[in-house]
Amino acid sequence: MTTKTNTRPEALKALAPARLSIALYGALSGAVLLAVIAVAATGHTVNTFMWVRAVLLPVIAYVLLRLTAAAAAGSRRAxxxxxxxxxxMPVAIIGVDLIPGVCPPWYAAAQALCVLPVIRVAFLTRGAALKAAFPKAG
Incomplete structure (x- = not known):
């Protein structure tokens, strides 16, 4: 069941940059997927971890966009x-990439770049307008 609130215009305005940041995250993640494809096509080593993550993160961007749209429609849960x-996400992505031997440095750097817009979303969702639009239940 989705909990709806009366979203305020300032909340919708505050969610617009979050949507843009998530779309940027999706585009950057897509670029990393293309880079992995190019690296593999040129005969360089691409491990399973890199393939799985490169495919999964753009999918997660789509899910985040859908959740953000639901939030803009008033869903507190979204x-x-x-x-x-x-x-x-940023903690998990960067944390795993820092494990020695998991992925090459270029891939870890690309993933870190991808999550920068997500970090912006973390700050935006804790802003005053959105806190007012989605008050804590209880």
Whole structure:
């Protein structure tokens, strides 16, 4: 069940940059997928981790866009999910990439660049307009 609130114009305005940031994250993730394809096509080593992550992250961008659209329509639950994922994703992505031997440095750097817009979403979803539009339940 989706919890709806009366979204305020300032909340919709605050969600617009979040949508843009998530779209940028999706575009950057797509570029990394193309880079992985190019590297593999030129005969260089691309491990399974790189393939899985390169395919999965653009899919997650789509899911985040859908959740953000639901939040803009007033879904508190969708807003909470976007807000939570925007904090967890950068930590998880960068943290795993820092494990020695998991991926080459160029790939880790590309992934870190991809999550910069998601970090912006984490800050945006904690702003005053969105906190007012989606007050804590309880």
């Amino acid at each position: 807003f909470e999910r976007v807000s939570t994922l925007a904090v967890i």
